[in-house]
Amino acid sequence: MITMSGLVIAMLLAMLDNMIVAPALPTIVGELGGLDHLAWVATGYILASTVSTPIWGKLGDLYGRRIIFISSVVIFLVGSVLCGVSQDMTQLIAFRAIQGLGAGGLMVGVMSIIGEMIPPRDRSKYQGLMMAVMPVAMIGGPLIGGFITDNLDWRWAFYVNLPLGVVTLVVCWITLGKLPKGTGKARIDWLGSALLTVWITALVLITSWGGVQYDWGSAQILGLAALTVVAFVAFIVVQRRVVEPIMPLRVFNSLNFNLAGGLAFISGFAMFGAIGFLPQFQQFVQGSSATSSGLLLAPMMVAAMIVSLGGGLLISKTGHYKSLPIAGTVLIAGSLALFATMDVNTSTFMSGVYMAILGAGMGGLMQTSTLIAQNSIDMRDMGAGTGASTFLRNMGSSLGISLLGAVYVNHLTDSLAGAGVKDLGASATSMTPKALQALPEAARHIFQQAVTDGVTALFMWGAVVAAIGIVIAVFIRQVPLRGGASHAVKETELVEAGA
Secondary structure, rough: HHHHHHHHHHHHHHHHHHHHHHHHHHHHHHHHHHHHHHHHHHHHHHHHHHHHHHHHHHHHHHOOOOHHHHHHHHHHHHHHHHHOOOOOOHHHHHHHHHHHHHHHHHHHHHHHHHHHHHOHHHHHHHHHHHHHHHHHHHHHHHHHHHHHHHOOOOOOOOHHHHHHHHHHHHOOOOOOOOOOOOOOOOOOHHHHHHHHHHHHHHHHHHHHOOOOOEEOOHHHHEEEEEEHHHHHHHHHHHHHHOOOOOHHHHHHHHHHHHHHHHHHHHHHHHHHHHHHHHHHHHHHHHOOOOHHHHHHHHHHHHHHHHHHHHHHHHHHHHHOOOOOHHHHHHHHHHHHHHHHHOOOOOHHHHHHHHHHHHHHHHHOOOOOOOOHOOOOOHHHHHHHHHHHHHHHHHHHHHHHHHHHHHHHHHHHHHHHOOOOOOOOHHOHOOOOOOHOOOOOOOHHHHHHHHHHHHHHHHHHHHHHHHHHHHHHHHOOOOOOOOOOOOOOOOHHHHHHHHH
């Protein structure tokens, strides 16, 4: 429990950042002038996290969790300072990527350390505790971010990470001292890491630029598609041949691991779609302040916390988990479909109900997918396997933010163009909630309708993706949870034992 205190603080640090920044985004984008780059403020962060998670996991396997985990905290704090001094959108996106690089180590480090310390049968309780940190961060983060935006300068949304980060460094340095040091003998798969970075980045650029900055049949998009395929194939070849692959392909031999990875992808896609774009609707359409928009996310977070804690206790007591991902994906798909029905007259009460349903679904899905993935791999691959699972969740977040962001911007600009108000359309990239209130009522209504069109369209596509998750969850097998961390048993042996 002493060690867990440090991990809780670290998880809180990683999760608070995105939550604090979300309510400030409308103001940040308006001041720096870059609506077309809105998605990349989050995508840059998540993309760096996505690419780095398997690397951090493997580094922890080789050199020990403690020093690698502490290093990730330091990188995260450096990125936070740089974000605070950004002078334009290009700088902010680049520095958010540095933040994301550190955040990738925080997330996979926490889950890997828990995986080493605690047997799977008891692990759900502790992972439930860690997932309960998420709603706390998601309630407190938007409130802090909204207060900063309304009363201070948005740059403090990044500087506020520093005091909590210092506490994290001190506590984790003291409490993680007994963790294994790692072998330190094997070489890092730098070629595999580079190829992973290339194909993931190219794929996200396709989803961000396709149909927005370039036609789908343009040379740029086709070239990126070719680069994605070539780099991905080369990555698979390298992973099969190197002695210490950055992402051991043997972890994907387990059907349950693959299905859990699919669920992690879905949860990342849905979660960041909701959190990243709801403040746009709340502030521009519902007229909420940045602080209020943070408070309005509370139903989602409270529901996620209750279901996450309750689900963890249920799994620990009964050993059964299959019903949770099925129920979670159903609730997520249903809530996103409800969000897609919103209009300019939707009340904060109704959007709060939709958020509570979404939160309940996320609470039943997120920690369960990690537990299933970890229970499906050998202990020697705990870091790499957890990194691969976290990678898939972050990949879903990256693609979700870029795809849904493209949908949002496309529908918003098309709606403005259709209204025939050229001046308003030209100023859309620098529109802030405060500036919107100064517009004439007719012009304000046109922009609010455009925002609503964009938000409801992205939620509709989010619901389609979440519905695929229901099918994935149905095929999850109820494999007995291992009772001790010292017994590294493969899934096939567990199935035979269960039979």
